[in-house]
Amino acid sequence: MKKNLFLPLLFLMAFGFSSYAQEALFRAQNIISPEILSDNSVTFRIHAPNAKAVQVTGDFLPTVKMETPMGEMDGPGKANLTKGENGVWEFKTQSLGPELYNYSFIVDGFSTTDPSNPFLIRDVASATNIFIVGGGHADLFKTNDIPHGTVARRWYDSPGLGMDRRITIYTPPGYENSTEKYPVLYLLHGAGGDEEAWIALGRTAQIMDNLIAEGKAKPMIVVMPNGNVIQDGAPGEGSKNFYKPQFMIPKTMDGTYEGAFEDIIQFVESSYRVKANKANRAIAGLSMGGYHTLHISRYYPNTFDYMGLFSAAIMPREDATGKVYNDFDATLKAQMDNGYKLYWIAIGKTDFLYDANKEYIAKLDAMKMPYEYVESEGGHIWRNWRIYLSQFAPRLFN
Amino acid sequence: MKKNLFLPLLFLMAFGFSSYAQEALFRAQNIISPEILSDNSVTFRIHAPNAKAVQVTGDFLPTVKMETPMGEMDGPGKANLTKGENGVWEFKTQSLGPELYNYSFIVDGFSTTDPSNPFLIRDVASATNIFIVGGGHADLFKTNDIPHGTVARRWYDSPGLGMDRRITIYTPPGYENSTEKYPVLYLLHGAGGDEEAWIALGRTAQIMDNLIAEGKAKPMIVVMPNGNVIQDGAPGEGSKNFYKPQFMIPKTMDGTYEGAFEDIIQFVESSYRVKANKANRAIAGLSMGGYHTLHISRYYPNTFDYMGLFSAAIMPREDATGKVYNDFDATLKAQMDNGYKLYWIAIGKTDFLYDANKEYIAKLDAMKMPYEYVESEGGHIWRNWRIYLSQFAPRLFN
Numbered sequence: 001m002k003k004n005l006f007l008p009l010l011f012l013m014a015f016g017f018s019s020y021a022q023e024a025l026f027r028a029q030n031i032i033s034p035e036i037l038s039d040n041s042v043t044f045r046i047h048a049p050n051a052k053a054v055q056v057t058g059d060f061l062p063t064v065k066m067e068t069p070m071g072e073m074d075g076p077g078k079a080n081l082t083k084g085e086n087g088v089w090e091f092k093t094q095s096l097g098p099e100l101y102n103y104s105f106i107v108d109g110f111s112t113t114d115p116s117n118p119f120l121i122r123d124v125a126s127a128t129n130i131f132i133v134g135g136g137h138a139d140l141f142k143t144n145d146i147p148h149g150t151v152a153r154r155w156y157d158s159p160g161l162g163m164d165r166r167i168t169i170y171t172p173p174g175y176e177n178s179t180e181k182y183p184v185l186y187l188l189h190g191a192g193g194d195e196e197a198w199i200a201l202g203r204t205a206q207i208m209d210n211l212i213a214e215g216k217a218k219p220m221i222v223v224m225p226n227g228n229v230i231q232d233g234a235p236g237e238g239s240k241n242f243y244k245p246q247f248m249i250p251k252t253m254d255g256t257y258e259g260a261f262e263d264i265i266q267f268v269e270s271s272y273r274v275k276a277n278k279a280n281r282a283i284a285g286l287s288m289g290g291y292h293t294l295h296i297s298r299y300y301p302n303t304f305d306y307m308g309l310f311s312a313a314i315m316p317r318e319d320a321t322g323k324v325y326n327d328f329d330a331t332l333k334a335q336m337d338n339g340y341k342l343y344w345i346a347i348g349k350t351d352f353l354y355d356a357n358k359e360y361i362a363k364l365d366a367m368k369m370p371y372e373y374v375e376s377e378g379g380h381i382w383r384n385w386r387i388y389l390s391q392f393a394p395r396l397f398n
Numbered sequence: 399m400k401k402n403l404f405l406p407l408l409f410l411m412a413f414g415f416s417s418y419a420q421e422a423l424f425r426a427q428n429i430i431s432p433e434i435l436s437d438n439s440v441t442f443r444i445h446a447p448n449a450k451a452v453q454v455t456g457d458f459l460p461t462v463k464m465e466t467p468m469g470e471m472d473g474p475g476k477a478n479l480t481k482g483e484n485g486v487w488e489f490k491t492q493s494l495g496p497e498l499y500n501y502s503f504i505v506d507g508f509s510t511t512d513p514s515n516p517f518l519i520r521d522v523a524s525a526t527n528i529f530i531v532g533g534g535h536a537d538l539f540k541t542n543d544i545p546h547g548t549v550a551r552r553w554y555d556s557p558g559l560g561m562d563r564r565i566t567i568y569t570p571p572g573y574e575n576s577t578e579k580y581p582v583l584y585l586l587h588g589a590g591g592d593e594e595a596w597i598a599l600g601r602t603a604q605i606m607d608n609l610i611a612e613g614k615a616k617p618m619i620v621v622m623p624n625g626n627v628i629q630d631g632a633p634g635e636g637s638k639n640f641y642k643p644q645f646m647i648p649k650t651m652d653g654t655y656e657g658a659f660e661d662i663i664q665f666v667e668s669s670y671r672v673k674a675n676k677a678n679r680a681i682a683g684l685s686m687g688g689y690h691t692l693h694i695s696r697y698y699p700n701t702f703d704y705m706g707l708f709s710a711a712i713m714p715r716e717d718a719t720g721k722v723y724n725d726f727d728a729t730l731k732a733q734m735d736n737g738y739k740l741y742w743i744a745i746g747k748t749d750f751l752y753d754a755n756k757e758y759i760a761k762l763d764a765m766k767m768p769y770e771y772v773e774s775e776g777g778h779i780w781r782n783w784r785i786y787l788s789q790f791a792p793r794l795f796n
Contacts, residue, residue, distance in 0.1 A: 050506055050507040050508065051506070051508065107505070107508050108448055108449070109446075109448040110448065110449065111513060112505075112510035112513070113511050113525070115509060115510070115524070117640075118523055118525040118634075119633075119634045119640045120518060120525055126516055127511070127525075130640075131640060132640065142639050143635060143636060143639055145630075145637045147553075147562070148552075148562065150550050150551065150552045151550065151551045152548050152549065152550040152551075153548065154546075154548045155545075155546040164545070176669060232543075233541065235516075236516075237541060238541060239541050239542060239543045241530060241541055242528075242529060242530065244430055244515075245516065
């Protein structure tokens with residue numbers, strides 16, 4: 001038990017912690033990337049002494065036109081890093097506006113994550129580095145020193161789908177220490193997403209904690225199910241364990257999920273202290289989740305008082321045979337006649353679903369079905385969906 | 399509402415999903431890596447058409463000697479990939495034994511994660527790809543089709559540290575649907591870890607679900623706190639938000655954490671249905687968490703019936719002034735005299751803490767303090783700690 005054991009011990013632990021970690025510690029130990037400076041410019045750094053050219057690409061750079069199998073589309077811009085001392089390359093941006101951004105590096109033509117930034121989010125099959133420039137609406141995406149809700153990953157029984165399924169549930173600050181009953185927002189992901197999408201990419205816990213602390217949203221439970229009925233859990237989290245996620249998953253828009261959605265409501269209302277009535281149920285979703293929202297809110301009559309369609313895929317598919325899609329016009333009219341508090345539709349001006357949403361709105365106008373319409377800049381991106389959630393949640397349960 | 403809208407829509411969604419995701423989808427869409435073959439050999443693939451040399455490095459390869467500031471140490475081996483069609487490089491391993499492995503690529507000397515594998519875990523400041531070769535003990539690390547517990551990330555009030563702090567809590571299958579009271583295992587991370595370490599790197603939820611389903615462990619609550627008293631939450635999860643994690647964090651081994659540990663017990667015993675007595679409390683930890691376990695179990699008299707020291711840092715530091723470290727020998731003897739069910743010490747033969755553990759055991763022998771000692775192969779690595787947990791948990795609360 002020697003006094004001089006301590007420092008070498010810590011040093012050894014740093015390198016012995018895992019034999020694998022040794023290299024990582026040597027390689028990256030002195031590099032800070034990204035570094036957000038006081039004027040909200042951002043410096044990226046990467047140690048690549050043998051590289052001939054290094055670029056950074058991300059959604060903070062102006063978009064450029066790129067060729068795709070679908071024709072010319074907008075792609076993320078690129079900027080060149082400059083090689084400095086010790087093989088460390090750098091690029092400093094202009095001052096950036098408040099936002100959660102993503103990026104990657106291109107080293108001699110090879111795309112890679114930033115080895116100095118361990119914060120990544122998975123979007124379908126890609127892990128991407130992220131960073132936040134604070135201020136304005138982006139402060140909603142940060143963990144602040146305020147009361148926090150609980151995020152639980154649970155499994156529920158779905159008789160309709162014949163399996164136990166994983167689900168993510170946010171309960172607001174104070175839930176565990178009260179006897180109060182709470183309203184519920186069901187929040188649905190898009191194609192390629194799962195029960196991790198809204199909590200990770202959507203920053204739901206941070207947005208709700210912040211809105212509730214500011215008094216802008218009522219304390220509510222947020223339920224984030226998995227809309228891919230062939231999965232029991234997200235890739236890497238369900239019984240298929242690790243596999244390469246695919247964007248196009250069978251049976252996601254054939255009515256199976258909508259038809260079994262009552263299992264989720266039943267689970268939530270029997271497992272949590274909730275106000276189990278229409279006035280205290282909201283449902284919203286992005287893209288495919290907007291499509292699910294449209295159909296679920298119409299298929300289960302008189303169940304939800306609040307609907308949110310975020311960049312929704314608007315389609316009663318004529319080739320879809322699920323009974324959920326039967327009698328579309330009549331059940332939509334019934335939904336209108338039963339009444340509701342809010343039917344909220346948001347879409348970006350450059351979203352590829354813009355025209356479909358305009359067409360749907362024309363249909364609602366023709367049948368005099370009330371709705372609110374929000375048109376934002378930008379396209380079919382998480383940046384918009386985080387903002388739509390932060391606009392929609394304050395409208396609920398008032 | 400045209401029938402032919404559907405396929406182009408899904409295709410567009412694939413590329414419009416986020417402007418950033420477009421490139422990732424083109425680049426990686428047809429590459430499966432790693433691919434685990436039926437004989438448990440594994441093929442790695444990477445698309446790097448401009449590269450001159452590509453290697454894979456990981457803990458499935460034989461270790462090699464590497465130079466470090468501390469002298470020659472074992473480092474992970476490397477293997478060369480071979481360039482094939484379309485710029486895709488490949489390497490196929492021999493048949494691998496059951497294990498959770500990690501790896502990265504080296505492209506022309508630059509270390510990078512695998513762009514085709516979005517499953518990564520963060521260890522201190524590095525994100526590393528992982529994969530599982532199943533069978534034997536490695537099946538404990540998989541999500542299987544069995545009843546699952548719940549994993550909650552909550553915040554608790556620590557008066558002793560003057561802040562709300564984040565904590566990870568596993569409740570066993572059935573907890574929510576019973577009135578039963580459960581025993582509790584407090585499970586502590588090592589230096590550089592946090593409240594995410596055991597659940598992510600340690601696969602605690604999978605191990606506990608599997609052991610409980612097999613009848614090998616009693617249903618129990620597992621509490622995974624954050625042992626870094628200057629953090630309210632893990633890097634990226636607390637109020638400092640994203641920053642580069644450091645291995646050496648101030649005040650982790652100065653007695654502050656151990657002295658405030660009663661806040662955690664108080665929180666757990668007032669928030670969960672637990673059997674709040676010595677016979678139903680266990681505490682275990684790895685490395686620094688083993689050090690914390692040693693001191694907490696000694697400092698809070700007659701509180702725990704089960705102690706697990708996994709590759710523990712064994713030090714009553716002579717320069718540590720925290721009152722937790724006072725009267726070491728007398729309080730250790732009091733712990734022995736009060737009695738307990740199990741004092742379990744495990745260490746790998748090549749662990750740099752091997753000698754310190756042997757020295758501690760000699761001390762216990764001299765004072766006739768009972769313990770069980772398990773000596774494994776290998777060093778100071780998560781591979782051992784996952785196995786130690788799967789050996790220790792079945793010994794609890796019988």
